[in-house]
Amino acid sequence: MKPSHIANTLFVLAVLFLVFTAGIAVSLTQVWPYPIFHDAYRAAKAEWAQSKTAVSPLVTDLWRRARTNERGVTVRDAGRMQPGYTLFTSGDANVARLIDSQGRVLHEWQLPYSKVWTSEAAVANPQDDDLIYMRRAQLLPNGHLLAIYISGNDTPWGYGMVELDADSNIVWRYLGHVHHDLDRTDDGRIVTLTHDFTQQPLAGYGFVPTPFLEDFLVTLSPDGKQLSRISLTRLLAASPYGLAFRRGEPWFADFDPLHVNTVDWLGPKDIAALGFGKPGDVLVMMRQINLMVLVDPEAKRIVWGMRGNWLDPHDPQVLPNGHILMFDNLGNMKPHNASRVIEFDPHDDRIAWSYDGSPGKPLDSPIRSTVQRLANGNTLITESDGGRLVEVTPDKKLVWEYVSPIRAGDNNEFIPVLSGGFRIDPATLDPAFRQRLASQAKQRQTDGD
Structure with missing residues (x-):
């Protein structure tokens, strides 16, 4: 090699070394032009992640590989289970289904998000309908349904809330970035x-880079009008529990320092059982930092917080005995059996009851999932990633299991996730809607015959 070529090669290598060294220095000190490159990198990363899943809904988190060939109701001990209907949402469509104890569909509410969306929605360019599902639904006595839409392929993934009548017509819509959960006062x-x-820095927490997802607690009127909107992110920063932000630092690159996933509005009986707080306070779970807090919406402050024996949990709720029941997604820490349900005393973190599945039927759902303590003392569990609902007794006997019968894929290897299973006493429904359900069930039985 000629000396001139050697000199040129050394020069190029020296320049590359200087650029590399400068890049490291800029990254460590975060001086200009770090913000430009940082935001460009994050935007490219988000675009790449979205492009991977835009091809098929089966590669989003709305579908999982089925663990079993069983379908429908596989266990039913009518004498020990809590009577009633079960409402849940499913990743296969923009749908909520109401089933009986034998797994028969009594009623469906189904409306594609494309028919909900308007140009005033917070999400400007929604994903295709098969990449969206109803994350949570709540049945009203008259047969109307409150439902939250989210996307499996977007950030922010919250797409809004609607009230649908019994025929899936829109009564009202609130199209802010609503996500995860709802409760009624x-x-x-x-x-x-x-x-x-938000691009607004978090005062006192300079290590939280912008932009990031800011979480809000919102209260709507019964007809869907926004009454209040409070930043949970900034309430936490101003509270004695703000140092918990540091627990989420590895996640900041994904824009989501808190990932709030639960709201549980507490009435007078809840507060009396809990022993602190006041009626109207809201129990909130911040999954990313494993922090559960009690928020006073009127005073706009966090009045209590706790980190306990759980990891990435969902759906904490106050029980009549003052304990808290939750789905602990990763707290069981066993291969293919990472999840458990725990009931614990918030005063001393003592676990009073837990359930992590039964032989051959473990709990394993790293995300989502819900729990409900039933009137007879049993517990209804939605194991989202397993695509199933189970009911267990206080002595941990499985008395009801429902596995989604829906499959997809070339070999039917995928099952839709289920979300928000809730047992409903028919007596709480208006007589007219109960009669409609009975008529529909009779008609389906006739059609089946």
Whole structure:
């Protein structure tokens, strides 16, 4: 090699070394032009991740590989289970289904998000309908349904909330970035969650890079009008529990420091059982930092917080005995059996009851999932990634199991996730809607014959 070529090669290598060294220095000190390259990198990363899943809904988190060939109701001990209907949502469509104890569909509410969306929605360019599902639904006595839409292929993934009548017609819509969960107050108001990107720095927490998803607690009127919107992110930053932000630092690159996933509005009986707080406070779970807090919406402050024996949990709720029941997604820490349900005392973190499945039927759902303590003392569990609902007794006997019968894929290897299973006492429904369900069930039985 000629000396001139050697000199040129050394020069190029020296320049590359200087650029590499400068890049490291810029990354460590975060001086200009770090923000430009950082935001460009994150935007490219998000675009790449979205492009991977835009091809097929089967590669989003709305579908999982089926663990069993069983379908429908596989266990049914009518004498020990809590009577009633079961409502849940499913990743296969923009749908909520109401089934009986034998797994027969009594009623469906189904409306594609494309028919919900308007140009005033917070999401400007929604994903295709097969990449969206109803994350949570709540049945009203008259047969109407409150439902939250989210996308399996977008950020922010919250797409809004609707009230549908019994024929799936829109009564009202609230198209902020609503996500994850909702609860109703004693007077019919709706408490829910929204999130949105912000470029506004978090005062006192300079290590939280912008932009990030800011989480909000929102209260709606019974007809879907926004009454209040409070930043949970900034309430936490101003509270004694703000240092918990540091627990989420590895996640900041994904824009989501808190990932709030639960709201549980507490009435007078809940507060009396819990022993602290006041009626109207809201129990909130911040999954990313494993922090459960009690929020006073009127005073706009966090009045209590706790980190306990759980990991990435969902759906904490206050029980009549003052304990808290939740789905602990990763707290069981066993291969293919990572999840459990726990009931614990919030005063001393003592676990009073737990359930992690039964032989051959473990609990394993790293994300989503819900629990409900039933009137007879049993517990209804939605194991989302397993695509199933189970009911267990206090002595941990499985008395009911429903596995989604829906499959997809070339070999029927995929099952849709289930979300938000809830047992409903027919007596709580209006007589007219109960009669409609009975008529529909009779008609389906006739058609089947």
